[in-house]
Amino acid sequence: MTGSGTRPQAPGLLPPETTDDVRARKAGIAVLPIGSFEQHGTFLPLVTDTVIACTIAQEIAATYAVHLLPPLTISCSHEHETWPGTVSISAATLHAVVRDIAESLRRSGIDVLILVNAHGGNYVLRNVVQESASTGTRMALFPGSADWDTARTGAGVQTSSQSDMHAGEVETSILLHAHPELVRPGYETSDFLAGDRRHLLTLGMAAYTESGVIGRPSLATAEKGKEILTALVDSFAEYFSLLTLKEPR
Numbered sequence: 001m002t003g004s005g006t007r008p009q010a011p012g013l014l015p016p017e018t019t020d021d022v023r024a025r026k027a028g029i030a031v032l033p034i035g036s037f038e039q040h041g042t043f044l045p046l047v048t049d050t051v052i053a054c055t056i057a058q059e060i061a062a063t064y065a066v067h068l069l070p071p072l073t074i075s076c077s078h079e080h081e082t083w084p085g086t087v088s089i090s091a092a093t094l095h096a097v098v099r100d101i102a103e104s105l106r107r108s109g110i111d112v113l114i115l116v117n118a119h120g121g122n123y124v125l126r127n128v129v130q131e132s133a134s135t136g137t138r139m140a141l142f143p144g145s146a147d148w149d150t151a152r153t154g155a156g157v158q159t160s161s162q163s164d165m166h167a168g169e170v171e172t173s174i175l176l177h178a179h180p181e182l183v184r185p186g187y188e189t190s191d192f193l194a195g196d197r198r199h200l201l202t203l204g205m206a207a208y209t210e211s212g213v214i215g216r217p218s219l220a221t222a223e224k225g226k227e228i229l230t231a232l233v234d235s236f237a238e239y240f241s242l243l244t245l246k247e248p249r
Contacts, residue, residue: 039083155227168215177225
């Protein structure tokens with residue numbers, strides 16, 4: 001069951017609904033955007049991952065009958081803390097916050113929660129979803145790697161997912177489309193690749209890039225960003241259908 005297409009669009013990143021709006025929608029699925037507050041080179045803001053998570057979630061909420069939540073804006077960005085401005089919380093804290101949100105939603109009658117994650121370092125979210133089977137809340141993590149691969153291919157992204165790790169072609173394209181005012185000059189000349197990053201978790205990002213960029217933002221376009229978002233919304237249909245089905249007895 002999709003939305004009516006008349007859903008009001010927030011002027012920024014936060015959902016504008018009142019409690020009456022939520023009551024009238026009667027959505028059984030909540031969508032929680034999860035970003036980060038970490039460096040993204042000199043041309044994208046610290047809130048890049050949060051903006052992307054919110055953008056994906058808003059596109060989903062414009063198409064499907066879901067309860068859109070405000071984002072978690074600080075998460076697990078420890079590998080970026082060499083750069084000024086980056087702020088992190090522990091994996092245990094992120095785990096606890098998401099679990100608390102799920103429990104609160106369940107008490108209000110929503111027992112399905114989809115985590116729209118836009119920061120690759122939030123590894124613990126996989127465990128939160130994995131553990132949710134015994135909590136009374138059904139969860140999913142979106143987009144998955146297959147969803148991103150489909151979106152990248154459909155949009156004509158040239159950089160591989162391995163190479164396009166951070167502040168690269170995909171992230172810059174999404175912001176060029178959805179929030180071009182946040183993209184500063186310099187992305188056109190900031191390409192940097194670091195293919196062998198086997199010790200990244202031990203050494204951090206600074207061991208592999210001086211600029212904070214790993215990818216090819218020079219290839220980014222607003223059209224690619226639009227196509228990526230369209231493909232992700234299409235991919236969400238499978239998650240929506242799966243989680244609106246009753247669990248087998």
